[in-house]
Amino acid sequence: MPEPPRFAPKTPTLRTLYEHSGNLRGKPGCSTVLINANGPLVAAVCLIKDAESGGPRFDPKPILEQRRQGGNLMLLCGTCHALVDSEPHRYTVKSVTKYNKQDHEAGFKAVGQTLRQHYLADISDDAGMIDAPVPRSLESYIGLFDEENVSHDLQDADTLRDTITEPADHLSWTDLDDFLKDRPTDLSRLLLDLDFSVFD
Known part of the structure; x- marks a missing residue:
């Protein structure tokens, strides 16, 4: 065999x-x-x-x-x-x-x-551990656009900050919403996701 x-x-x-x-x-x-x-x-x-x-x-x-x-x-x-x-x-x-x-x-x-x-x-989802500030007033919202708080789209941030610091009678959330929709950037998409009802 x-x-x-x-x-x-x-x-x-x-x-x-x-x-x-x-x-x-x-x-x-x-x-x-x-x-x-x-x-x-x-x-x-x-x-x-x-x-x-x-x-x-x-x-x-x-x-x-x-x-x-x-x-x-x-x-x-x-x-x-x-x-x-x-x-x-x-x-x-x-x-x-x-x-x-x-x-x-x-x-x-x-x-x-x-x-x-x-x-x-x-393994954890670190997103839940990040303590992201939620703006509770227009002033704190504008503060989000200071250079130390913005990591990208600085030109867009400057334009947006200038727009929303106009006198309050010239500003509406609809105008802000339209402004953001016209600028499809990461920052704009992020802001569109914010809940603006906290300012009402």
């Missing part, structure tokens, strides 16, 4: 393995980090169910794609990989799967999920 072909795990599968490893090996009792401070990678990808008939923990059932999925792979240091593969009677599919997937990876997967939840919970 011909041996089944061996294919390397796909990049997304390897990425997930490394993320869930916490940079630690999958075998209890081993303190080797998989990537040390100097950068060399000492991790070895170990098959839980081997593809070769003479290999450790051989299982003829899984199809090729299942053999290179994350559920059939674990990360070990080189020494532990050799040990686990040399003693398949001691390191059975059941025991290796348990301490790798349930005990080791599950803890780091939970850490990642907790961090993700905290991150999403901390």
Whole structure:
């Protein structure tokens, strides 16, 4: 019977393995980090169910794609990989799967999920936190157009300020509304959204 072909795990599968490893090996009792401070990678990808008939923990059932999925792979240091593969009677599919997937990876997967939840919970809409002044009088409304309060459309702001500082008998909210509609700028659109009823 011909041996089944061996294919390397796909990049997304390897990425997930490394993320869930916490940079630690999958075998209890081993303190080797998989990537040390100097950068060399000492991790070895170990098959839980081997593809070769003479290999450790051989299982003829899984199809090729299942053999290179994350559920059939674990990360070990080189020494532990050799040990686990040399003693398949001691390191059975059941025991290796348990301490790798349930005990080791599950803890780091939970850490990642907790961090993700905290991150999403901390995201807030800052718009609700901004204390924007609401003009309650014509004088405070005109004050919105002082140079220190206007970040854009300064020419428009000057024209508008000059227009609304005319004597009150020449000013109506309708005139102001028409003035703004004739100038489609960011500032004008912002002012059109203001509730002018506070001045009545």
